[in-house]
Amino acid sequence: MKVLITGTNGLLGQHLVKQFRQMPDCSVVATARGENRLRDREGYVYAPMDIADPAQISEVMRREAPDSIIHSAAMTQVDDCETQRERCWQSNVQATRYLVEAARELGAYFQLVSTDFIFDGEQGPYPEDALPNPVNYYGLSKLAAEQLLPCSGLEWSVIRTILVYGVAEDPARSNIVLWVKKSLESGRKIKVVTDQWRMPTLVDDLAAGCILAAERRATGVFHISGSELLTPYDMALQVADYFGLDKGLIEKADGSTFTQPARRPARTGFVLDKSRQQLGYQPHTFKEGLTVMEEGAGK
Numbered sequence: 001m002k003v004l005i006t007g008t009n010g011l012l013g014q015h016l017v018k019q020f021r022q023m024p025d026c027s028v029v030a031t032a033r034g035e036n037r038l039r040d041r042e043g044y045v046y047a048p049m050d051i052a053d054p055a056q057i058s059e060v061m062r063r064e065a066p067d068s069i070i071h072s073a074a075m076t077q078v079d080d081c082e083t084q085r086e087r088c089w090q091s092n093v094q095a096t097r098y099l100v101e102a103a104r105e106l107g108a109y110f111q112l113v114s115t116d117f118i119f120d121g122e123q124g125p126y127p128e129d130a131l132p133n134p135v136n137y138y139g140l141s142k143l144a145a146e147q148l149l150p151c152s153g154l155e156w157s158v159i160r161t162i163l164v165y166g167v168a169e170d171p172a173r174s175n176i177v178l179w180v181k182k183s184l185e186s187g188r189k190i191k192v193v194t195d196q197w198r199m200p201t202l203v204d205d206l207a208a209g210c211i212l213a214a215e216r217r218a219t220g221v222f223h224i225s226g227s228e229l230l231t232p233y234d235m236a237l238q239v240a241d242y243f244g245l246d247k248g249l250i251e252k253a254d255g256s257t258f259t260q261p262a263r264r265p266a267r268t269g270f271v272l273d274k275s276r277q278q279l280g281y282q283p284h285t286f287k288e289g290l291t292v293m294e295e296g297a298g299k
């Protein structure tokens, strides 16, 4: 398999490179905007590819001719997506359209990484066929990207995930575990909500789930997340307990005391039966995930 990955400077992209390049009979083309920010340069080819630029996409795709494309790149800052809608649409929808076109010319398998934010959070946990109803522009843009696939004529899959955490080199954005850990380590008080429910997902498990689907050229939508429905407040307490940090710095908050520019769906989470049965997906618990992070941080 020759796999091309988009957004490899990002949290998921880095772990996809790390795992794919260890697979026998697999060659990896890592692509991202600008310079390669991965420290380890072994076991893959790097090609700069800004997915907003169709000329760059055509040039790289013609040269590399992958048989599988894992599309991870996106504008992921949810609040920026709410206030910079044109940039969000260009990054998350128009760019996906360019990549789908390139995949069609190559006859390549196409996998899109998507999100729980396509749902409104009224009836979580959600199975794959639940009715989408995004409550913010980021979620709307990711749903629009998903909707490019059914009529694309491609062998395609969508991997939806939730609140990804883990260790990243030079991360473009932080994640909930690193944010809580760094805040408490520096003695900073944090307000954490008790009225949102998520199944936080270890990035190593997410990458493994993407690969389980890609190596089978599995088609359709798969929900790949952690298995425990937790509030961010629960998560913060577990992080404090695990790393021996001061829980007294964690203050309860809710929608009446903590707001963000973009609305968040209240209760998401995924039903994981299909991924477990069809892909053999097996996520870590949140606590196990913290252990994996700690072990990985040393490497």
Ligand SMILES: NC(=O)C1=CN([C@@H]2O[C@H](COP(=O)(O)OP(=O)(O)OC[C@H]3O[C@@H](n4cnc5c(N)ncnc54)[C@H](OP(=O)(O)O)[C@@H]3O)[C@@H](O)[C@H]2O)C=CC1
Pocket: 006, 007, 008, 009, 010, 011, 012, 013, 032, 033, 049, 050, 051, 052, 071, 072, 073, 074, 075, 076, 077, 091, 095, 113, 114, 115, 116, 142, 160, 161, 162, 163, 164, 165, 172, 173
């Ligand atoms: N993180 C999460 O909690 C969740 C993420 N997802 C989805 O998972 C995928 C990966 O997210 P994650 O790794 O966490 O996010 P990151 O923000 O860590 O990575 C996204 C990457 O996409 C890159 N990117 C953005 N625009 C472009 C562009 N025009 N050309 C090339 N690269 C671009 C960014 O590049 P740069 O570094 O240069 O900014 C960044 O490295 C996304 O599709 C996201 O929607 C779904 C659910 C939850």
Ligand SMILES: Cc1cn([C@H]2C[C@H](O)[C@@H](COP(=O)(O)OP(=O)(O)O[C@H]3O[C@@H](C)C(=O)[C@@H](O)[C@H]3O)O2)c(=O)[nH]c1=O
Pocket: 076, 077, 078, 079, 114, 115, 116, 117, 161, 162, 163, 164, 176, 190, 191, 192, 193, 196, 232, 253, 258, 260, 264
């Ligand atoms: C910053 C902050 C967040 N939170 C809560 C809100 C939220 O439930 C959780 C994470 O908040 P953030 O704003 O960091 O993350 P958020 O943008 O909500 O994360 C989303 O990212 C996109 C890419 C996705 O696709 C979604 O699945 C989801 O992971 O932490 C607090 O309680 N207090 C705080 O001070």
